[in-house]
Amino acid sequence: MRQIIYDKVKYIADKYKGYIDTEDLMKEGLTNRQIGLLTAEGKLEKVAHGHYWIISPEFSKPEDYKAVEVARVNRKAVICADSACYYMGLIDKEPEILSIATRRSDRHKMKMNFEVSRHYFSEQAFEDEKHVFDTKYGSYNVYGIDRSVCDCIRFREDIDKDIFELVIENYRKYDKKNEERLMAYAKAMRIGRQVERIGLDR
Template structure:
């Protein structure tokens, strides 16, 4: 088996048929778990805080509660992985771990994407300013108290970048609402 935690059967099949059948045997024995078609993992690896999102949802970007939790902007513990993908794209999701997929337009999806190393995985994630703007944009969906908590925690940070935050807010059309939260938070 490969050293990486998740691997695809297509790679294994290309190496040899015997390895493919050995993988299927490990699934039957319980030493491997089928996450979705072509993606297998060790049961211990599924218990980790983070999974290799790129293998499960190629091109997916960590967002919303997952990003807010990563940046320490909220005390809420994410119940699932929030992943943003291009609008109109269909993905097959595994039964476990739980994912919430958010379909975004290209312009919104390309704004503020960065990479972070989380639990040994390189994961695409929206940067902190974009994540704050998302909280304001979806304030009615997540709750006004959660939105207020996220904005206040961002304003307390020493590494905050208000000009970048306001540029993202203009792009995402939430600048007036964000200004109101900023004046309330200071």
């Protein structure tokens, strides 16, 4: 490609400093063919359909890039279960697979550059106890700790065994846990007996 295209990419990188959508790349004067070539050359990283990260030595991805990128693809998705426990600070080890929740009626494709475990929730269950994390790259949603611990028990088969045990161990010691709220979620999810057997109130 001509040098003018690379100069344009540098200008875009300086302007956007991170994530950019196909629509904005084209507004800045790039064609679909040029976007494809720049991606092949490692100037752009395609994070999902229609979404890119501008590769530059002047900045790097944020630590919470997985949550940020999921939100850019589907702004209504919510980080849940073990991943929510990590983002909410209950555990300090990030799960390799990002757990996300969407409504059952949500038809957004969630094909990412990293592995995602997607869980579908009813309308009422989906709306409960969401927290919004605001960053310079955009905002994303995360479920609260009490609810997320219940989700971990509910989706236990989909969660790494060591991560699951860490969640349970840390929740038992968690000084801000709300056992009443925990059991309310457990009963709504029909896992009350499982929660009682695990003994989270120790």
